Amino acid sequence: MKKLINDPKNVVDESVAGFGLAHPDIVTVSADPLFVARAQGASQGKVGIVSGGGSGHEPLHAGFVGFGMLSAAVPGPVFTSPTPDPIVAATLASDGGAGVLHIVKNYTGDVLNFETAADLADAEGVRVVSVIVDDDVAVKDSLYTAGRRGVAGTVVVEKVAGAAAERGDDLDAVAAIATRANANTRSMGVALTSGTVPHAGEPSFVLPEDEIEIGIGIHGEPGRERIKLEPADGIVDRLLAPILEDLPFASGDKVLLFVNGMGGTPLVEQYIVYRHAAEVLAEKGIEVARSLVGSFVTSLEMQGVSLTVTRLDDELTELWDAPVETAALRWGR
Amino acid sequence: MKKLINDPKNVVDESVAGFGLAHPDIVTVSADPLFVARAQGASQGKVGIVSGGGSGHEPLHAGFVGFGMLSAAVPGPVFTSPTPDPIVAATLASDGGAGVLHIVKNYTGDVLNFETAADLADAEGVRVVSVIVDDDVAVKDSLYTAGRRGVAGTVVVEKVAGAAAERGDDLDAVAAIATRANANTRSMGVALTSGTVPHAGEPSFVLPEDEIEIGIGIHGEPGRERIKLEPADGIVDRLLAPILEDLPFASGDKVLLFVNGMGGTPLVEQYIVYRHAAEVLAEKGIEVARSLVGSFVTSLEMQGVSLTVTRLDDELTELWDAPVETAALRWGR
Amino acid sequence: MSLGINWVTTWVAKTVDVVSTNRLRLVDLDREIGDGDHGENLDRGFTAVATKFASLPDDSTPGAALKLVATTLISTVGGASGPLLGTAYLKGAQAVGDATELDSDAVVAFLTAARDGVVLRGKAEVGDKTMIDAWTPAVDAATAAAADGKSPVEVLRAAADAAAQGAVATEPLVAHKGRASYLGDRAIGHRDPGAESSSLILAAAADAADEVK
């Protein structure tokens, strides 16, 4: 395992501490219980937005704390949901009197810990509503699974919910926007290599030099199929087809196209992927109205990408465009 | 070689095309000769700023084209300086009547090709001044070398020069600011793994599983020494000491601290590096007034980081803070 | 004969041991069909429990001690297993109430409430390839042993043996809950890490009872 870390046990604490040192104008870090909140504190009268989950997906979620997006983020251990205590603390710190939205990726651990935290925060008098993100089409949603996983689409949900909260929507309205963003978002990813969980010390899975995993999860969960490495355009086709089929997206739709790097894949490759994805959408008469390219929801140093497509209506577009000032996403101020 | 690419020969063309498709509001791409310019065209009466060099360092340079930074970027083949033709074309496209600054990283190929291009642009009636960036302290500057290499500090030079041009400084003033930024900037990097040039198909160098290269160049040029992998804090010490000694930086200085990922190292590790670098500077009485963390000057999928420290005066700080709207750096608008 | 507070403290000590010894094995099991953190999660949790138990008041009831295990696990383990196992101890503790000694029936009531707690939170059924595949056979075996008039030690041993078999029996299954459910058929052939750890925890319970009896 080759990483720029000190003791594997301190990876999250030290990284979050560094994050706080680097962005003192945007965030403040609570070390115990560990959470990251806006430097300016809760906005009085506005809905607070808290997200969180296992670490190893940076900049998700702490990189999205700031004006127009999250009020606070709760980083768990690497790939492990945080416990309820820090979630409760982050929730209380984010309440400006209008209640708090929890944005939770659909993993059993995250759902259960946020559920407990919501109960505890409720008991402290803070109203909490939760929205579950489950955008990953690689996993079948059925009675016989834990349901779809939440992956890169989380960025879209957090951005539009944050903008809705910032413009003064009430808790139910913000939750409705987040739910609508999630309902219109689909994602799927591919891995070329595996990340290595620091305390495990070995790659989460092993891919032979000529194989890739289609439908990978952001914790290295195996995907739909393992195939031989092929040209980028073919891989994009394999990711995009199930995404487009699923909603389904149709000619005339306006969309956000989001190419997300998994942590170890450089931008030069991400833009090659973007190029073909944009071509395919154009052929199908789907208009790419907005775009995002970069490593926003990662899986440690995994090489690979995911594609996310969100169907935009006027309101979602306006909320996407609204000013945001976070460490990882910034525009309009 | 595992990459998300199609034909290795088309990596640069396809990636730049994807870049253009993803950011139509910011840039426009000329396919032949290949360069990236601002979507809005040259700013009349303002100094144009052109940079460029071999590809494989994305988002450098195209990611920095836009308001407040570069007028145009010229991507060469992977790790190979572009030829004069596209540099001339980009220079002519960037001239708003006030002349054009060339920002050139100090590699023989870049220097020679930009030199030829400057002569040719001059012959077309566009005044060109060149500033050479040579911030890498890993390489000794002496009569017996090609001089220091230009690495991540290029971002700082491009940012402040772009801000100076945007506020209306004339060509000599913009060149003077760029020269001052370079003179106050020092960098050094470390590699944990090598990138692979697509057409070469094999890693540029091979590091055993327990060794790292201190002082690596952004083309995989060997550095100062190869040592056993050690904890991040120790590695940071090895990078920071030569940087601080060299200028030298002194107690009471205000600096920009820039942790740059090499392409394959995720943010979680970059912030661990930032944390200790900030600690060391604080101990030495050097005030970190500004920060930047992210993969901005990469070496394909190399794992590693570089540290850059720039001594800031009031004007450099103001120019760093000035609004910028590019694909890779954005604030203030 | 019955089990008191020293059974709980011995059980906790043995669990801390067995979880730490099996940390990497559980990580490996979880890497195969999950995300490779289960051993780490439990080890973090029970290490914290050990610290808390170091200052456990001498006059604690078994119920109070078990509740301390519960809240500590909930606030340190995270992941899926944290809330699930935590709820198991919490509901189990509630079933024990303020009794100072547990007879066979109390042990069965404890195990049943613990299992029901996991089901309440996680909604898994037997055969879903989760820790429930260890807990439910354990409860059934314990119930049968108690009905046969067996001692608390024998009841716990029956539970532990059934849990161990239940864990092995997860191997041929497809998972319907938790991370492994994403794998479909590819989960077949792998033992569920949570079932395995629950079986280790129940074995520690029986060993502890043996030792203090």
Add this chain to the structure above:
Amino acid sequence: MSLGINWVTTWVAKTVDVVSTNRLRLVDLDREIGDGDHGENLDRGFTAVATKFASLPDDSTPGAALKLVATTLISTVGGASGPLLGTAYLKGAQAVGDATELDSDAVVAFLTAARDGVVLRGKAEVGDKTMIDAWTPAVDAATAAAADGKSPVEVLRAAADAAAQGAVATEPLVAHKGRASYLGDRAIGHRDPGAESSSLILAAAADAADEVK
């Protein structure tokens, strides 16, 4: 006997061949002490030259043809070697002027001007571990051969042999120019890729002269 336009076109054809055949070897040499693109750079350049030469007017002078090589290399090779080799052909072409046939002295004048062009741009001296370590011995050998009254073919062969030795002689050197200069002592033991490619190009010049003589 003297060399005309068919020497230039044959030289170019042979260079295209030898560069393509040695592409990976030059990449490997450059990977060791540079950035691993030298073979790729030259191959891209001479492939472009081949395309340009396909439509070279029949009545071209050697000078015009050599200038076409120069401008094509400058606008397609990039890197350090593009402007350097391009300038070599450019200055060489200027020395040739509009002569249609080159005698031994003209060949020497061509080689000398080419080498001087590289020095003008790159400021390297013999021993700096660059292509100059191939070019300068070549110029010296050619000058001596011409002074001895040797034919153009013999002059070029002398140049090519000296260049080949010069390339080998870069191996023990520390580099003072180009990317390899960053390596200090670690460049020792590696042959300079630019010296090697220049020696291949000059060997092609001699082979071409042999073939058309």
